[in-house]
Amino acid sequence: MKLMTNISHRELISEFRAMKVDAVVVGNEAVSSRFGVSFSLDEIRKLSESFHCYMLLNELYLPSELPLVQSWLNDLKTTNIQGILFQDFAIVEMTREMGWEIELMYAPDTLNTNSATLNDLAGLGISSAFLAREIDLETIERLSSRVKMPLCVQVHGVMYMAQSRRPLLTNYASETGMVLSDPSYLMQANGDERLAWIHEDRYGTHVQTQSELVGLDFLHRLSQAGIAWGYVDTQFMEPMYAIEIVNLYMDALKSIKEGTFNKDIHAYRLLLQGLGKGHVYDQGFFNDRTVYKIEDVRRMENAKKGE
Amino acid sequence: MPKKVSEIINGRRVIVKKPELLAPAGNLEKLKTAILYGADAVFIGGKEFSLRSSASNFSLEDIQEAVAFASEHGAHIHVTTNIVMHEENLEGLEDYLKALDALGVTAIICADPHVILTAKRLGLKMETHLSTQMSTTNEKAIAFWQRQGVDRVVLAREVSYAELKQIRVRTDLDLEYFIHGAMCINLSGRCMLSNYYSRRDANRGGCSQSCRWFYQLYDKEGQPVGQEPFTMSSRDLSLLREIPALIELGIDSFKIEGRMKSIHYIATVVSCYRKLIDAYCADPDGFVFDEFYEKEIAKAANRSLGKGFFYGVADKKGQLFNLRDEHPTQEFVMRVISYDPQNQIAKVEQRNHFRVGQQVEFFSPSHPNYVMTVEQLYNEAFEPIEVANHPMEILYLKVDRPLMPNDMARKVRT
Numbered sequence: 001m002k003l004m005t006n007i008s009h010r011e012l013i014s015e016f017r018a019m020k021v022d023a024v025v026v027g028n029e030a031v032s033s034r035f036g037v038s039f040s041l042d043e044i045r046k047l048s049e050s051f052h053c054y055m056l057l058n059e060l061y062l063p064s065e066l067p068l069v070q071s072w073l074n075d076l077k078t079t080n081i082q083g084i085l086f087q088d089f090a091i092v093e094m095t096r097e098m099g100w101e102i103e104l105m106y107a108p109d110t111l112n113t114n115s116a117t118l119n120d121l122a123g124l125g126i127s128s129a130f131l132a133r134e135i136d137l138e139t140i141e142r143l144s145s146r147v148k149m150p151l152c153v154q155v156h157g158v159m160y161m162a163q164s165r166r167p168l169l170t171n172y173a174s175e176t177g178m179v180l181s182d183p184s185y186l187m188q189a190n191g192d193e194r195l196a197w198i199h200e201d202r203y204g205t206h207v208q209t210q211s212e213l214v215g216l217d218f219l220h221r222l223s224q225a226g227i228a229w230g231y232v233d234t235q236f237m238e239p240m241y242a243i244e245i246v247n248l249y250m251d252a253l254k255s256i257k258e259g260t261f262n263k264d265i266h267a268y269r270l271l272l273q274g275l276g277k278g279h280v281y282d283q284g285f286f287n288d289r290t291v292y293k294i295e296d297v298r299r300m301e302n303a304k305k306g307e
Numbered sequence: 308m309p310k311k312v313s314e315i316i317n318g319r320r321v322i323v324k325k326p327e328l329l330a331p332a333g334n335l336e337k338l339k340t341a342i343l344y345g346a347d348a349v350f351i352g353g354k355e356f357s358l359r360s361s362a363s364n365f366s367l368e369d370i371q372e373a374v375a376f377a378s379e380h381g382a383h384i385h386v387t388t389n390i391v392m393h394e395e396n397l398e399g400l401e402d403y404l405k406a407l408d409a410l411g412v413t414a415i416i417c418a419d420p421h422v423i424l425t426a427k428r429l430g431l432k433m434e435t436h437l438s439t440q441m442s443t444t445n446e447k448a449i450a451f452w453q454r455q456g457v458d459r460v461v462l463a464r465e466v467s468y469a470e471l472k473q474i475r476v477r478t479d480l481d482l483e484y485f486i487h488g489a490m491c492i493n494l495s496g497r498c499m500l501s502n503y504y505s506r507r508d509a510n511r512g513g514c515s516q517s518c519r520w521f522y523q524l525y526d527k528e529g530q531p532v533g534q535e536p537f538t539m540s541s542r543d544l545s546l547l548r549e550i551p552a553l554i555e556l557g558i559d560s561f562k563i564e565g566r567m568k569s570i571h572y573i574a575t576v577v578s579c580y581r582k583l584i585d586a587y588c589a590d591p592d593g594f595v596f597d598e599f600y601e602k603e604i605a606k607a608a609n610r611s612l613g614k615g616f617f618y619g620v621a622d623k624k625g626q627l628f629n630l631r632d633e634h635p636t637q638e639f640v641m642r643v644i645s646y647d648p649q650n651q652i653a654k655v656e657q658r659n660h661f662r663v664g665q666q667v668e669f670f671s672p673s674h675p676n677y678v679m680t681v682e683q684l685y686n687e688a689f690e691p692i693e694v695a696n697h698p699m700e701i702l703y704l705k706v707d708r709p710l711m712p713n714d715m716a717r718k719v720r721t
Contacts, residue, residue: 060494062466063445063473087497090447110499110510113393117421124420124455134502139394162493162500162518165465165616168539171623172524178533186525187537189504189517195525196503207493209503290506292390292513300506 008036027056115146150228155215157233322588345581488564542613571639575607
C-alpha cells in the first residue's frame with residue numbers, strides 16, 4: 001500500500017518531496033473543491049515533474065462550466081500528471097474524446113460501496129476508485145478481494161459530509177444580518193456535541209467533519225486486503241502537524257512492508273497521542289455500520305434510548 | 308436533434324411534443340389516484356432496491372396490479388431501483404429485474420451503475436432511467452450514460468433553466484426534470500449528513516433529514532456567531548408558472564416528487580399540472596396563466612414553495628429559516644364512491660372528521676371545483692347523522708351537482 005496526500009500548504013511541498021511521498025493530490029480553485037491550496041497550471045506542471053501528481057477535477061459541472069474544464073484538460077495533458085480524481089462522468093467522456101489515456105480515479109466522496117459496480121466501471125474506462133468512507137473494514141476487505149482495479153481508502157483526516165450548490169452561509173448571512181468574516185466556520189447540531197467544518201467556494205457549500213479519521217490501527221489489514229492507496233487529507237491541518245501526520249503514516253507503511261508493524265504500532269499510537277492535543281480523533285465507519293431498513297432504524301433508536 | 312415541439316395546424320400553433328406527467332405513489336390507492344387525476348406515468352418503489360424505505364413499497368403482486376391498472380388507462384409504471392448498493396445488497400438483483408420486466412414495467416430508475424449495466428446485459432425490454440441520485444448536470448455526462456444504453460436521464464435539481472437549454476440542444480436523449488415537491492439542500496446521492504449524525508444511510512433510503520435540523524455556527528476560535536439558528540432546509544419546489552417554458556424547450560418528462568405524500572396531495576398536485584399542461588398545449592399562443600393553479604396547489608402544500616435552481620443559483624428565498632415552516636394542508640375529508648343523479652345522493656368514504664354545517668370543496672380531474680355546505684348526511688344504513696367521525700366509514704350525502712367516482716372533497720378553510 002502506498003500513501004497519497006493532498007498539499008494543503010505550500011510549505012509541505014519540500015517536506016513531502018524529502019519524505020518521498022508516493023503521490024500528491026493538487027487542485028485549483030477554478031475547477032476543484034476541497035483542495036487546500038490553489039495551484040496554478042505552471043505550479044502543477046512543476047509538481048508533476050517531481051511527484052506522482054493527481055489533479056482534482058472533483059466537481060459536478062454545469063454546461064456553462066465545461067469550457068473551462070476542457071481548457072484545463074487541454075493544459076493538463078501537456079504536464080506530467082499521473083491521473084485525475086473525478087466524480088463527473090463528463091471527465092471520462094471528455095478525456096476519451098481527446099484520446100487522452102490518463103488514470104481516472106472515480107472519487108465521488110461516497111457511492112463506491114460495492115465490488116460489482118466497481119468492476120462494471122473498470123470496464124467503462126475507469127482506472128481506479130476511492131472507496132466510500134461509510135463502509136466498515138470487513139466490507140472493505142471483502143470488496144477489495146473481488147475488485148479488479150486499484151482502490152484508495154482514506155486513512156487520516158477530515159471526512160467529507162455533504163456539498164450543496166447553494167451558498168448556504170451567504171444565504172444565512174443575508175437573511176439574518178450576520179457578517180461573514182471568515183472563509184470557514186464550524187457548525188454544531190442542536191443536542192449533538194460534534195462539530196463540522198463548513199465553507200463556501202464557487203461551487204457552493206462544503207461540509208466536512210472537524211474530527212479527523214484515524215485509520216492507523218487498520219493500516220495493516222487494509223494493506224493485507226490489497227488496498228493500493230491510503231489517503232491522508234491534510235485540509236484544516238497546520239503545516240507542522242500535517243508533516244508529522246504524513247511522516248507517521250509513511251513510516252507505518254514502511255514498517256508494514258518490512259514486517260515490523262505489529263511491534264511498531266504501539267510507538268505510532270503514542271506518537272499520534274502526542275500529536276493529537278487539540279485534535280478530535282474518530283475511527284469513522286471502520287468499525288461501524290449504517291442502517292436503513294425501518295425495522296433496523298427503530299431497533300437502533302430504541303437501543304439509544306435504553307443507554 | 309430533439310424532436311419538434313410545435314406545429315401549425317389549421318393556422319394555429321399547437322404543441323405536438325407533449326411532456327409526460329410523472330407522479331409518485333407510495334401504495335396502490337395513491338397510484339390509482341395519480342392516474343385517475345391525470346398522470347401519464349407513475350413511479351413507485353419495490354420492497355427491495357428502492358429509496359424511501361419507510362414508504363409502504365410495492366410487492367411484485369402489487370406491481371402486477373399497478374401495471375394492469377396503468378395499461379387500462381394508457382399510463383406507464385416506472386419502478387425505482389435507486390439505492391446505492393452495498394455488498395450485501397447485490398444478491399437477488401438479476402431475478403428482481405427479470406421479474407419486473409416480465410410484469411410489463413415500462414422503466415426502472417437506477418442510481419447504481421451496476422443496476423443499469425445488469426439490466427442491459429440481461430437484454431430486458433424495460434427502459435433504464437438514470438436517477439437524480441447520480442446528480443447528472445451536463446451533456447457530456449449524459450453522452451457517457453447514453454453510450455452505456457441509458458434511455459433517459461433524470462437531471463439534477465441544480466440544473467437551471469438556462470443550463471437546461473444548453474443541455475437540450477446538445478443531446479437527443481430523453482430528459483426528465485423535477486417540477487414539484489421536496490428538495491434536498493445538498494447534491495443528491497452525495498449527502499452523508501444522515502450517515503454521520505444518525506448512522507442512517509441516506510443512499511439506501513434511511514435519511515434522517517439532518518439538513519432540516521437547527522445548528523449553531525462558531526468561528527475558528529469556538530465563539531458562537533449568528534443570532535438565529537443556522538439551518539439548511541429547502542423550500543419545496545413548484546414550477547407552475549414555468550411549465551410553458553419547459554414545454555417549449557421539449558423536455559420529455561415532468562416529475563413530481565412525493566412517494567410518501569398523501570392521496571390528497573397527489574390528487575391536487577397532479578390534477579393542477581395536468582390541467583395546466585393540457586391548457587397550454589391546446590393553445591400555447593393564446594394561453595394565459597390562471598391563478599387558480601397556484602391557489603389550488605396551496606391547498607395541498609405542506610411547506611412554503613420556491614423555484615429551486617430554475618433561475619440560477621438558489622438564494623435565500625429558496626430556503627426555510629423559520630422555526631419549522633410546515634403548514635397543515637386543507638383537510639381531505641371524503642372520497643366519492645358513486646353518485647345517484649336521480650336522487651342527487653353521493654356515496655362517499657370518510658377520510659377525516661367533518662359534520663353537518665361544514666363547508667366542503669369537491670375537486671375532480673374532470674370538472675371544476677364545487678363548494679357546498681353539508682346539509683344532509685347519512686350513515687351506511689341511511690340513518691341521518693350529524694357527524695362523520697369514523698375513518699373509512701361509508702356515508703351518503705346530498706350533492707346537487709353530479710360527481711364522478713374518485714372525486715374528493717376537502718374542508719374549506721375559513
